[in-house]
Amino acid sequence: MTQQQERDIAVDFWKVFSSDAGKAFAQEIIKLILEHEAPNRKRNRKQTAFENYKKLAHALSANLVYLHELQRETLQTRRGLYVSRSKRVLAKKRPKHTSAPDFVNKQVIPLLDTMAATDLIHQIIPVTHGRIQNPFRKTRQYGDSTIIHPTGRFLKFMSEHGVKGLEHVRRDAQGEEIVLLKSKRADGDLSETSAEVDYPDNETADHYRTILRQIQQRLDVAPIRIINGGWPSAKTGLLIDVRMRRLRRVFTRERWDSCGRYYGAWWIPLSKAERLSRILMEGRYVAELDFSSMMVRLAYGLAKAQPRDGDQYAVPGFAKSRDCIKVLMSALLFDQPGYNRKKLPPDALEGLHKDEVRPATEIIQALKEYHKPLLPLCGAGVGHDLFFQESQIMTMILLRLNTLGITGLPVHDAIYVPTHRVQETKAIMEQVFREEVGMEGVVRVTMPNPTQVAA
Template sequence: MKQLVRHVTALLESQEQRQRARRPDDQQNHVRAVEGVICNLAYAILNPPLPTGWLATDTRNGERGKGRYDNPAFGTTYRNLLAQLEANGVLHRQTPAAFRGERHSIRPTSRFGDMVRSSGISFADFGADPAREVVLLRRVKRSYSPETGRPRKDAKQVDYEDTSTSRAYRAAVRELNAFLDQADIAFLDDGLEPVVDPHSRTLTRRFTIFDEQELRFDQVGRLFGGFWLSLKKERRKQIRINGEPVIDLDYQSMFTRLAYADLCLQPPAGDLYAIPGLEAHRSGVKLAMNCFLFDETPKRRTWPQDMGFSLETGADIAGADTIQGKLPDGWTVNRTKKAILTVHPALERAWGRGLGYRLMWQESEILLAVLRELMEQNIPALGLHDGLLVPLSRMDTALEVMRHQSKAIVGVELPCSVKA
């Protein structure tokens, strides 16, 4: 990979007609920009971006390259670099119609693809930029669409000033990433699409603030980025850690138990999502209860058209399952709420005040603590929001750590088990 980058860099420099050499800092940024583009194009040969094969890229000058989430190498000369690479048959460029608000995009040429394949480059040759920001904060502004009248959310990343909290979170994520980077983690090829890159392990932690809230890091906070997080459940059985199959462990009814802990109450025994009349619709009950936890007022009268802000993943998604689609016909918000409150009357005090975003943060704090303790015991584990994948032989140790860390963080030992 390095040899390929050096080859392309030398090719570009041999064709430059400069009156004088770049300053040292500018030359360093030039080399890093070439490296960044070539590495991403080469990666797209091994793992083509779906569904179009094109890589979106920001070619606007403005503030690009200057923010917390930017690489300073991609400054005002980036657009010229792409033109040079196109002229040398390395990439194709695509400029979208301005009125559609889309970004420019690039893709590798077939000639460049031949260079990558003949070089014997594999997933093991790639790694994330160690300077990449791993603590992400975005501001979500809620409004209503003038066309449909439906609520909508506009999200924008916040170029925040560091605090002692953000620094501590960043150090913890980077330490975990460094540990996972050296761990023996593999994926047994199952011949399915998309292709799985077991070396894609760099995690980021993502926080959210709303509307005019001040800077804070106690909402959401989940980990994203590892290859296992986007894998369908049935494909995770192909993962190997230290040569062993993995087992999926999770906390039972975690969100509802965290809500009870916030109220300083004990939940009833048994399955918390078993509601009379809805015994065959457990997933719908779970979504409905989570919806009430994320509501910021108790005035909901209809189910959301879609989940919008996924209560399962914490990520904005389109076309998510509707709550209504997971409940029987005729189960309105009011009817469902009354049925749930017959089993969980205390939860009415937790609903309608936006508590879910802080519970998601508590969930993430527990998971990070579990991963950290296992790391200290030299046990690689892959976090899954409210659970984790561990080597089969370390199951009992991991379950004990999960119970211990939940008690340490929220004062209650949350039950956990092998995921069904």
């Protein structure tokens, strides 16, 4: 197994036990924890704090069971769960509109210590700003999160209560916020990197939430499965659970017209090749339909100009470096006013073909010359605005697919549908793009290759 395939899994505090056996097991674990700490407690917790503490213990136990059962079914044994022990992080007041439950607080720290003291977990606490040695790995790793593993005693209690199989754990996300707002970032980082901020109830967020729930209803019941069960993604190393379908919509820069892309569902982090070779819907493989050069075409729509025919990233002199040009174009659209780019982004350098290596300023100038109508938008910080338009287009497409009884899996500017629904989906995508942008969009279709489909 490669180092990439040994990714630990984040604790998901929305996980709970769904079976009677699981709930009885959780009660046993909570009882052990409370009995162990009782002699050393000088005063009882307030009722709300006490209930929250039990919820934390229940959620951690459910996560440990989930980890063990997922690894048992996929023959993986070296992964752990990671969770923060940072008082700075855990002591923050939990906003109303946040992705975490309101009972997550700094009680996590003594709970982890008590579970370790009662031999329920192995706990690997990081050295501040340094390396941590994980005895469950041959490799060393960096990080500021604590890694936990279930102990033999924990597994023995599982066996005694008949807790075996993923069906004992589910995700109870009734209170989870699905419309998130991220903080402003001057450096132009994308949506998942900046901090969540709270916001007052408002009609705009309510509208987005209502639409997302309509889309989610179809995804929740759609017959979707993945070949090779929960085996990890070759790209991310993450174990795959097809029950984890809940989408969230993330807006940036504390604005409701910034970004709005979809995140959260299990298929989004996978590679294109994995989606095409492992996902089955309605008993069929899926095809990918995506908009060719979407960011560039949206930028031309914003500039009220017509793009060139053909590939928007085919800059003369850099035909072998399409990936480089694509990343650079995106960077220029995200660059903030006043920033004069003179270097290529790291990802762009990776896509630069060895036969076409030139000074960064020469490549940047060639791209700007190729897309002269977009010069006013380069360095204007419009990237998030274009992402918002992209997400609105995808939302409209998903809603129209729903009316036709078609389930679509969104991945930013692409959508995956069963192979027998490709033509209907393509027509809808072209129609929506025309309506929203005022020009023709180019939809590419990638069908699954049977010779590359996993057995």
